[in-house]
Amino acid sequence: MPEDTNTTNLQAHVPKLGKVLADPAKPLAERFRALFTLRNIVCPESVQAIAAAFEDDSALLKHECAYVLGQMQDLSAIPLLTSVLENKQQDAMVRHEAAEALGAIGDAESIAVLTRFKDDESVEVAETCEIALDRIAFKQQAKQADELSPSGGYLSVDPAPPAPEADIASLRDQYLDTSRSLFQRYRSLFALRNIGNTEAVEAIVEGLNDSSALFRHEAAYVLGQMQHPASVTGLAERLKDVSENYMVRHECAEALGSIASDEVLPLIKEFAKDEAVVVKESCEVALDMAEYEASGDFQYANAIVANEDQDHE
Ligand SMILES: [Fe+2]
Ligand SMILES: [Fe+2]
CATH class of the missing domain: 1.25.10.10 (Leucine-rich Repeat Variant)
Structure with a gap:
């Protein structure tokens, strides 16, 4: 259609x-x-x-x-x-x-x-x-x-355009360099995302230990977009740390939910009981999304409208 x-x-x-x-x-x-x-x-x-x-x-x-x-x-x-x-x-x-x-x-x-x-x-x-x-x-x-378009196959409107470089090692250094502005560091992040191989994922995971919570949460968000198994350990570590900022833990939960491998589902189930409401709700939603993805049913609109109609019958 x-x-x-x-x-x-x-x-x-x-x-x-x-x-x-x-x-x-x-x-x-x-x-x-x-x-x-x-x-x-x-x-x-x-x-x-x-x-x-x-x-x-x-x-x-x-x-x-x-x-x-x-x-x-x-x-x-x-x-x-x-x-x-x-x-x-x-x-x-x-x-x-x-x-x-x-x-x-x-x-x-x-x-x-x-x-x-x-x-x-x-x-x-x-x-x-x-x-x-x-x-x-x-x-x-x-x-x-188009200088602001994400490329790399991603359709999201990103907070910064990807940097024009292609060398992973130098992008990694720029991405982790806290003397640069967050905007410039985000540009390196999105360039690494668009490269998308294991080496790029591993570089992004390093940013999960940055001093800025905002930066950590963005790294987790991007890893959720990439859905790469090499990010699971790093994301799980941040989710499990209850002293971590709830925005970061939420983004890690969602990223793990989008990966949804057998290895991560038990972890998400565990944190669906978390004390931080945002984390608990993220895990609940992530579990539901994982079920939907597994069922291959992306016709959300049809499903919801059908449900609503039933409610009113
Ligand atoms: Fe955010
Ligand atoms: Fe979020």
Whole structure:
């Protein structure tokens, strides 16, 4: 089916998907599936449906909503993301993701608010604002629009474009060099991701011991995208460390969930009882996603809409 026909068909499901997403009585995993489906139906109605979820109790769900809004790159999400970043009652992980999403959308309108919070008392929020500002500045200077595209087969809108180098050893050194800006280090990270072999994975794993929690969480996120077995030991180590920042542990849990080998599933089951709510919920969702991937059923929209219809019969 051509993509635009698909999108038009799916658009009719937005209200139902929005209802599932906003319903705290539904299992979190089902709400995540609704969110991921909305992500692929880029229109102002989807943005509105996602915006409604910011009243929820789950920081995990809200941070994912902010992430998705950034990935959709719809300008209509900017006022909402700005208010989330401004709201110090929101969890730092949610505010971080709102700032990152503003960077992903990359509109000059967001420079003011990102500048205002680049010294926020949450280090993760402050560092994210700095990276987002660098991304917007890079975008403004880029001569071609594709200079910001990720390449390497990844479809995500990344917080920094890949560095142009191809030598793994020098990329590794630049990636680990704490005297460089986080934006520049992220550029090395995404270049390593795009190379994608075991040596590149091993270099990225070294970043899981960085002094910046934000940097560690991004390394874990990228390893989740890569789904390479050589990252399992490093990710598991960070997940098991209960003194580690919850954003980092959450990202390790999700990355392990996306690898979902027999070796990691027992670990994720164990941490689905974790005391940190964000970690516990990440593991619950990861287990559900692993089941879905195993069943090969990516028709989330159809499944959810069918479920909803049943509920109302
Ligand atoms: Fe994040
Ligand atoms: Fe996350």
